[in-house]
Amino acid sequence: MRKKIVWMLVSFLMVLSLVIASCAPEEVEEKKAEEKAAVVVKTEEKAVAEKVAEEKPGLLPPEVPKYGGTLTIQHNEPMGFDPAYTLLMECRSYWLTVEELMRGDWTKGPAGSGETGWVSGFLGLINLETGSLAESWELPDNETIIFHIRKGVHWHNKPPANGREFVASDAAWSIMRSFTTPTSYHFGAYSAEKRPKSARALDKYTLEVKVPAEMQGLMLLVCGDFLWMNCPDVVQQYGDMKDWRNSIGTGPFILKDYVPGSLTYYERNPNYWMKDPLHPENQLPYLDSVKILYITDLSTQLAALRTGKLDRFSPISWDNAELLQKQCPELKYRVSYGMSSVAFRMDKPELPFKDLRVRRALSMAINREEMVKEYYGGHAIVYSYPYYPLPDFSAYYVPWDELPESAKEPFTYNPEKARQLLKEAGYPEGFKTKVVCGSATEADFLSVIKEYLADIKVDMEIQQLESSIFRSLSRARKHEEGIIRGNLMTFLPFRLLEWRIESFDNHSFFESERIRRAYDAINAAVGKNDAEVSRQLRDLVPYMLEQCIQIWCPAYEQYTMWWPWMQNYHGEITVGYDNEIDYPTYVWVDKALKKSMGY
Helix, strand or coil: CCCCCCCCCHHHHHHHCCCCHHHCCCCCCCCCCCCCCCECCCHHHHHHHHHHHHHCCCCCCCCCCECCCEEEEECCCCCCCCCCCCCHHHCCCHHHHCCCCEEECHHHCCCCCCCCCCCCCCCCCHHHEEECCEEEEEEEECCEEEEEECCCCECCCCCCCCCCECCHHHHHHHHHHHHHCCCCHHHHHCCCCCCCCEEEEEECCEEEEECCHHHHHHHHHHHHHCCCCCCHHHHHHHCCCCCHHHCCCCCCEEEEEEECCCEEEEEECCCCCCEECCEEEEECCCCCEEEEECCCCHHHHHHHHHCCCCCEEEEEEHHHHHHHHHHCCCCEEEEEEEEEEEEECCCCCCCHHHCHHHHHHHHHCCCHHHHHHHHCCCCEECCCCCCCCCHHHCCCCCCHHHCCHHHHHHHCCCHHHHHHHHHHCCCCCCEEEEEEECCHHHHHHHHHHHHHHHCCCEEEEEEECCHHHHHHHHHHCCCCCEEEEECCCCCCHHHCCCCCCCCCCCCCCCCCHHHHHHHHHHHHHCCCCHHHHHHHHHHHHHHHHHHCCEEEEEEEEEEEEECCCEECCCCCCCCCCCCCCCHHHCCEECHHHHHHCCC
């Protein structure tokens, strides 16, 4: 066992034990005084509810929907409020206020049929999507998408829209603005020949989008569930939507307050259109309000959860989760995985990484079994890429025993063969390289990788950057040699983001005909034929592993934890294409239970 590998987080746990419960940010006062939550009781549940009420007055079973209360969670702060000028994924207030034409189907997740866990989105499967602002869609020919807009949906009742109805022309305007504004994500992500040719309202409730034939399925998903429907009235009056005070959508909540560096506060939209798909007699949302705190210090985040100042928190490392379970055994939790990898540039001829022998040598120098045991305390798995062994990925996942030896070898610790491969590639004395990261935690992790690589005479310099600088460098792919990153294949596998040369997320700058053929075939099938999408992605797995475009490290356990008064929640993380905060639409807070637990 290498003497430098230590339990990296022991000192952190000591600090955590000293955190004072009162360090959580001060709560914003709710408009309404604390009162008993309204309760919706289905007929068949009344007998159970009455029995529980007899035993503990004021309490009802968790499966009984309840109105009222505030959900308090933590998340990253929005970097802007207008996706025409701020990266779409960074306009985080949109997840609660602005909607899309399609959405992930809540009934297919743990709250319903359990077809997916909603850990990483819809994963390219159209079967997991359902209508939102569009009731339905059709593909009358290979260049046309028709969305049938839902009647009776209204913008938030605030100037300048003043609650007017959402119609097809609003959707057409939103789509074209996103694809024609040079500073928007959609403009940069898709070249001119890949973007929609036009979007227009055929009538008040019918939207026609013309697209390149080879992009039809993908554009169905992008225009449907990866493009927010913005209010043109705001831009017409103010020129843009950069000011949060002008935030208008059709969503379940209305943005009421934003304090930079502190919080955003949302109140229930009283004129929201959606009914609970699993309790169709109930109007959504159940919550009176949602409060999102911006807590950057991990110790404070965990203290806020432990003291009930946060109702939910994710992700939580396995060691912190173990501590929280001891301190607060009432907490509910769900386990998923995360993974770190190191990507080296393959496009620079002066660097050694274009040679497959070098890449395989780097991978085989890592003792993953030892890392799982010593670094992660057994809370990790060796075989971690491209998909995790979770039900969400069952359509693509290839079990270890079904992999060819050539695909297994990169995960096998063999420093002797690694040295031989370097010698064959012309590096008998190894070489020097550099990798950048954006946090002290990442730098500590890379120090372990550095020690393993030193055994095969590869000297890796670690450069830690300020987090915002690192994020900008990562997005622009301006790293000189190597960069630490996470596993994107579990997010949008059908996009092959790590494998296409034009993708922002391909930090290895890898390209191959095999990947390109598969990508074209997936594009032809996505949105139309889930079985073919799954087959293509599954068939790629051995080839991907053989190429070793990154050093894939063990996948570590990470936890989502929440208090039992947050109900109708099961650890959902991303519902639909890219919506990390969709669950407040469906969950409820049992205020009586929370009070009975002393919070």
